Amino acid sequence: ETWRIRVVKTRCESSNLPNSFNGYRIVLIGGLHLRRISGWTRRIQDQIQRLNPDILLIGGNVKATHRSGNESTHELLSRFLEPLDPPGGILAVQGYRDRKKFWEELPEESRIELLSTSHKTIDREGGRLTFLGIQTAHASHLDRGINQLREALEPLGSGDYRILVGQSADLLRVAQGQPIDLILAVDNLHYQIRIPGWGVPRRDTKVPYSWGPGWVKEGLLSLYLNPGLGTRWIPFRFFYRPEITLIELTKK
Template identity: 25%
Template sequence: MRFLQLVTAGTLAPTAVAVFRLAAPLGALVGALAAAATATAVLAPIGARVRFGFQDERRARSSSTLAVLFDLLWMTSMLAPVTTLLAAVGLAVAHRLSLGAACEVGVAGAALVAGYGVLVRRRWVRRRRVELEIPGLPAAFDGYRIVHLSDLHVGSIDRREEALAWSHAANALDADLAVITGDILTTGTAYHDDAADAVGALRAKDGVFACLGNHDYYGEEELCAKLARRGARVLRNEGVAITRGRETLWLAGIEDVWRGAPDLRAALRGRPEGAPIVLLAHNPDFFPRAREAGVSLTLSGHTHAGQLAVPFLVSRATLSHFVTRWPAGLFRDGAASIFVHAGLGTTGPAIRLGAAPEVVEIVLKATPSGRGRPTASGRGHRSER
């Protein structure tokens, strides 16, 4: 928490200057007090905001609204140095450079960007379609459609109503199979029923399956039981055969690498020889082991695409690049592929910029050549609430 406060304090100068200038007509002392009050309003609640996210308990919606509004203020101050620099460059080009004016314009711009990320982009879910050729895929599964969700983080911030909307958006695709690659919850057990309601609303011809993420290991046995009662099966180092006539697609799921004990060998036990494998593994860092074991397609999440990324370059320029080689999107290594879902919910500050939440339709394609060529497309839409 102190580290976050120190980092945030280092970004506060433009905001403090802008507030001082706005209040200065009432007197220099008033301006100074206003700037100090703004700095306090940003720095003091950080500890409480962190605890709010990591000690997720049943809270009134008003508490969640206050947390999101604080995130708006917090992210404005964090983005202000960048937007102030851009404003300074623009004013310099116009030969009207002024430090105070640059701060005012920069903070206003930061507030607009943060407002978009917190209030709009975070709730603007895109539908994405990915077509992927799978070497050795039986003709019976050519065109097989999987709807992929991940990182719902049902809790105080991303509530039951939002999660139900995501499930309804997935159902509209009428897919053959629905999967969730972990982090169904944020923390704790208070929102088990809400999460189960949202996941239980999913529908697919061959069923609904999930794996656990690192945030799900809070009363996970109870969580899995509640999901099962609502028709969703959590694969915990186990697999299931999806059949079309005499042909089989093996769907496997493993425990999370951070909190569980992943056992891919157990997840593949009983697989018919030659059946292509689709693996649900929350953390994409498991991909090398999956590739070595002959897994055709690994579906993961965990990264949230960093939540902050350069628009249209999310697979190349995102905060998640600092923690994994597979930050978001589709990657291929030989005959093996991995798709890393950008997530639907958030952790930490409730913001998304350049890293859209998504409902993904994955279409498996048979290929006689033995080597696939992935293609992807996406379109945005506002979730109906």
């Protein structure tokens, strides 16, 4: 499945969405695990350009391995993003692989804005769309993630449409009871391989086995879970195709 990139187009309808953001187009990718610029990465670039997004979200795990050099991966990421220039910019959250100060050492000329217990607000004709990201989002640190989300939310006023971005389905548990409208996450740590008759080899998550890529709802919150694009540990995917997701926000 590794080369069979699929593009999923979906909508999120909400009465809370400001009218000025009706039709806003978000492209969500992640789990790139960049090793080189190749035909595979150029196909991803081409597909994203065809989707004509208002903003591009990168759900973590840019580095191929923990040991991958920061400088060399920064160069690969810069080349990958070079032809991509959405008007709302490029936002990212850190992933499991993005360690050893990968994001802290990002070159100053980079066009990426990191969401790390922080937010970015886009104003349009009186409406406000806010993207949030936290440092910790997986099962081993749910309490820490909840505290970080509260910290990221603290400076925000009322009336924003708030989207939480991350690299784990556990965000749906982290955000319960918080003023969040939508969650967008990428997780190829658990959704790279599916074994027929058994399921997904998993670790470090508390989400139910029934949760999989696509829309998941718990309580009043909805999550879109993207299974990522690249591979980790083993260089192939099994019963989980790499995915680029277009989420169009619509006013209910």
